[in-house]
Amino acid sequence: MIEIQNVRKSFGPLEVLKGIDLTVQRGEVLTVIGGSGSGKSTLLTCINGLEPIHSGKILVDGTEVHAKSTNLNKLRQKIGIVFQQWNAFPHLTVLENVTLSPRKVLGMGKAEAEVIAEKQLKHVGLGDKLSTYPSRLSGGQQQRMAIARALAMSPDYMLFDEVTSALDPQLVGEVLETLKMLAEEGMTMICVTHEMTFARDVSDRVAYFHQGIMAEIGAPDQLFGDPQHPETRRFLASVR
Ligand code: ADP
Ligand code: MG
Numbered sequence: 001m002i003e004i005q006n007v008r009k010s011f012g013p014l015e016v017l018k019g020i021d022l023t024v025q026r027g028e029v030l031t032v033i034g035g036s037g038s039g040k041s042t043l044l045t046c047i048n049g050l051e052p053i054h055s056g057k058i059l060v061d062g063t064e065v066h067a068k069s070t071n072l073n074k075l076r077q078k079i080g081i082v083f084q085q086w087n088a089f090p091h092l093t094v095l096e097n098v099t100l101s102p103r104k105v106l107g108m109g110k111a112e113a114e115v116i117a118e119k120q121l122k123h124v125g126l127g128d129k130l131s132t133y134p135s136r137l138s139g140g141q142q143q144r145m146a147i148a149r150a151l152a153m154s155p156d157y158m159l160f161d162e163v164t165s166a167l168d169p170q171l172v173g174e175v176l177e178t179l180k181m182l183a184e185e186g187m188t189m190i191c192v193t194h195e196m197t198f199a200r201d202v203s204d205r206v207a208y209f210h211q212g213i214m215a216e217i218g219a220p221d222q223l224f225g226d227p228q229h230p231e232t233r234r235f236l237a238s239v240r
Helices: 040-047 072-077 094-104 110-123 139-151 169-184 196-202 220-225 230-239
Strands: 002-011 014-024 029-034 055-060 079-082 157-161 188-192 205-210 213-218
Touching: 002 040, 014 040, 014 213, 029 040, 029 196, 040 055, 040 079, 040 157, 040 188, 072 079, 079 139, 094 110, 094 139, 110 139, 139 169, 169 188, 169 196, 188 196, 196 220, 205 220, 205 230, 213 220, 213 230
Parallel strands: 029 188, 029 205, 079 157, 157 188
Antiparallel strands: 002 014, 002 055, 205 213
């Protein structure tokens, strides 16, 4: 599980996480919503150790992410992260792009890495695109390739940061379907998203972030149906 204990994080004088406490259990799907600049992306980059924190603790399966003794490269193999956009290597095929990390990071041989990459590409519906170059994929297909790339490392946790925000509206659905499939398979996921219908339908819990604070967290029915915090109400009214 992921345990976030009183985490504070600043960029210079700006405190962007102001004491976050949150536990995500194995198999749970947590959606994080909130206005721009509320600290959602920063939280994800702190969880996988891309960003340092100033105080508090983040534990992943009991390992303290920011402890000096922690092997971050090893820990990161457990935590896949997918961003709004991922720039695939344009001169490599889809299959080659997805085999890169298993080969370079895990030291897998080409054949073994290709078996895994092909399996994950099929899983996200790109089984017919193995030898295609990334520039020939639609935005939705590129995001699914990015998801396959993360899955090829066999992560225990997946973090998604607004993976549909850069897509044309007609391509959003296919990527959300992929996330939903992973959720149904039992993947532990934290999804930062503006897709409220997705949050409502797929999450076990939804957290609302406001100016570096987790103002509210609850089951989707509760958070969307009966928000307790005035800022949550204001935000939900603005996105509806
Ligand atoms: P969100 O994802 O909720 O939109 P972010 O976590 O990206 O918010 O950002 C939270 C705040 O931290 C914002 O005010 C943003 O400008 C600031 N911030 C984010 N990353 C950096 C950085 N690398 N350096 C300085 N400020 C940053
Ligand atoms: Mg963000």
